[in-house]
Amino acid sequence: MSTLDQSRYLATPIPGPRSQELIDRKAAAVSRGIGNTMPVYAARAFGGIVEDVDGNRLIDLGSGIAVTTIGNSSPRxxxxxxxxxxxxxxxxxxxxxxxxxxxxxxxxxxxxxxxxxxxxxxxxxxxxxxxxxxxxxxxxxxxxxxxxxxxxxxxxxxxxxxxxxxxxxxxxxxxxxxxxxxxxxxxxxxxxxxxxxxxxxxxxxxxxxxxxxxxxxxxxxxxxxxxxxxxxxxxxxxxxxxxxxxxxxxxxxxxxxxxxxxxxxxxxxxxxxxxxxxxxxxxxxxxxxxxxxxxxxxxxxxxxxxxxxxxxxxxxxxxxxxxxxxxxxxxxxxxxxxxxDGLVERAREIETLMKDRLGRLQAEDDRIGDVRGRGAMIAMEFVKPGTLEPDAELTRALCAGCHAAGVIVLSCGTFGNVVRFLPPLTISDDLLVEGLDVLELVLKDL
The missing domain is CATH 3.40.640.10 (Type I PLP-dependent aspartate aminotransferase-like (Major domain))
Structure with a gap:
């Protein structure tokens, strides 16, 4: 498991053919009440990468909603x-x-x-x-x-x-x-x-x-x-x-x-x-x-x-x-x-990196109303420019764009206008920065 390449790679469009087969099987076998954020099916995961059944390697900025904090399949x-x-x-x-x-x-x-x-x-x-x-x-x-x-x-x-x-x-x-x-x-x-x-x-x-x-x-x-x-x-x-x-x-x-x-x-x-x-x-x-x-x-x-x-x-x-x-x-x-492994301190390092990067992005983009959080629990709240009015539509489009580009991000918030980041603490700086690069490009395209 530890040999899983820690890099983003898209072998197919998302979802790929094997994930699509499983999407169809799920529709026939699983209650409609169980939703999914990503249209892919996981095959392996380690560190900051989730690999799907089609061989796509996705940067994991969600950690299964803050569960795999020390990285998936951690050796100990x-x-x-x-x-x-x-x-x-x-x-x-x-x-x-x-x-x-x-x-x-x-x-x-x-x-x-x-x-x-x-x-x-x-x-x-x-x-x-x-x-x-x-x-x-x-x-x-x-x-x-x-x-x-x-x-x-x-x-x-x-x-x-x-x-x-x-x-x-x-x-x-x-x-x-x-x-x-x-x-x-x-x-x-x-x-x-x-x-x-x-x-x-x-x-x-x-x-x-x-x-x-x-x-x-x-x-x-x-x-x-x-x-x-x-x-x-x-x-x-x-x-x-x-x-x-x-x-x-x-x-x-x-x-x-x-x-x-x-x-x-x-x-x-x-x-x-x-x-x-x-x-x-x-x-x-x-x-x-x-x-x-x-x-x-x-x-x-x-x-x-x-x-x-x-x-x-x-x-x-x-x-x-x-x-x-x-x-x-x-x-x-x-x-x-x-x-x-000093992961409390690592969470602080991730906070510094992310807040610096997202703070600079906020200064250039008045759709980003707020950047907040602590450690490796960071969020951006999106609003209509010049107001406090929540922009859930932009948030949905940003998440979808990141997913299509191979980056797992999650939304949240009462108004559906917050993107949250929960990377595993074992993610490398290079992988984290690449995930944020993708996010910035998608946001600019929107």
Whole structure:
């Protein structure tokens, strides 16, 4: 696998004939509700390249939505998975437990922000971990209401759909949703500027706006948890103004409300820190992780203060596959790779390269309203020139043009007008620059 050439190459137009065959087979065999971003079918992937079934090599600026953070089929992970699969594939941790689960929990307790005693519980997906974090918070506080934020994305299960802000495609037609979910305004510096420079730059002031809504619409006496992505993912890679997150956490501590950080997309070195909360020095009561935790194997976790994590009764948490032994082996190898190969620092290097390049592009093109993000989690927000009006049509055309040219990019945002970049941290500078070269050429053609 490590011999996969780290270069962009188009053997056929995209999609090629074999991908087209599989597109036709999918239409006949797979639910229409499962969509695809790219019209190609993967055959191999390594480092910063995905090779499709027609031999096209694509530059990967998506990492499977921030999952293959250490690069696809990372050598330590491949070796660990092979070893574990040869020993046993499943026993169910709730029946006959095994060391791998305990070891992953120990690492999470060590790595996540906070110096006090911590506990962890393992699950399968980000949505499942979010649901369990809410269960734990309700058990600990004896209260039921939960607050999430404008533009939030927390998953596709019933409770997490209720927590998610965007209707289409995540919620439309799937209700009714879980009750006792409320929404507060986020700090969104680019768009808050419309209401004045102060609220766009003063996170404490933006938090005051949110907390006023929470106090009036819910009330601390009814509120079990405040749930927030430290940097929003699907909502548009929105980085709140400095001071917003600490002010929310301080209010939660003062009012017996559990502060939950959803680090599903931001965790594990993605933002130039092991966890995005570290950028503002906050210590969540509970932190939810998934995606980058195991280099592509299904695993998620809730980690937090011991007295909160221990609140549910025995057997109140669990699941047949939660903390699967192969996924745990992958997670241990992933954490080893991040720490041994200096990938937190590598994420910062990627941020410097990308922000410099995209910032220069923004200075020349008034369709680029904002360039933002941290580490290898960077976004461009597109607007109609001279306005804040979102330009989703341009965003769609830009993504399609990049895809046709062999570069995997993703869109996001409530208004569908944000292009997000999530390159693997193992991508070379040359490959990253080439991907951005393609993006710039496509944008100029549009």
């Amino acid at each position: 992970v491949v070796d660990a998975v092979r070893r574990q699969a040869a020993e046993f594939t499943h026993t169910c941790f709730m029946i006959t437990p095994y060391e791998g689960y305990v070891a992953v929990a120990e690492h999470l307790n060590r790595l996540t922000p906070g110096t006090g005693e911590k506990r962890s519980a393992l699950f399968n997906s980000g949505s499942e971990a979010v649901e369990n974090a809410i269960k734990i918070a309700r058990s600990y506080t004896g209260k039921s209401a939960v607050v999430s934020f404008d533009h939030a994305y927390h998953g596709r299960t019933n409770l997490t759909m209720a927590l998610t802000a965007k209707s289409m495609p995540y919620k439309h037609g799937f209700g009714p949703f879980a009750p006792e979910i409320y929404r507060a305004p986020l700090s969104y510096p680019f768009r808050d500027g419309e209401f004045g420079k102060e609220i766009a730059t003063d996170g404490a002031l933006a938090a005051k706006r949110a907390l006023t809504v929470i106090d009036k619409q819910v009330g601390a006496d009814n509120l079990a948890a405040v749930l927030i992505e430290p940097i929003q993912g699907e909502g548009g890679f929105i980085v709140p103004a400095d001071g917003f997150l600490p002010a929310l956490q301080g209010w939660c501590r003062d009012n017996n409300v559990v502060f939950i950080a959803d680090e599903v997309q931001t965790g594990f070195a993605r933002t130039g820190a092991m966890f995005a909360c570290e950028h503002e020095g906050i210590e969540p009561d509970l932190i939810v992780t998934a995606k980058g935790i195991a280099d592509g194997l299904p695993l998620s976790a809730v980690t937090g203060r011991a007295e909160i994590m221990d609140a549910p009764h025995v057997s109140g948490l669990g699941g047949t596959y939660g903390g699967n032994p192969i996924a745990c082996a992958a997670a241990l190898a992933t954490i080893e790779t991040i720490e041994a």
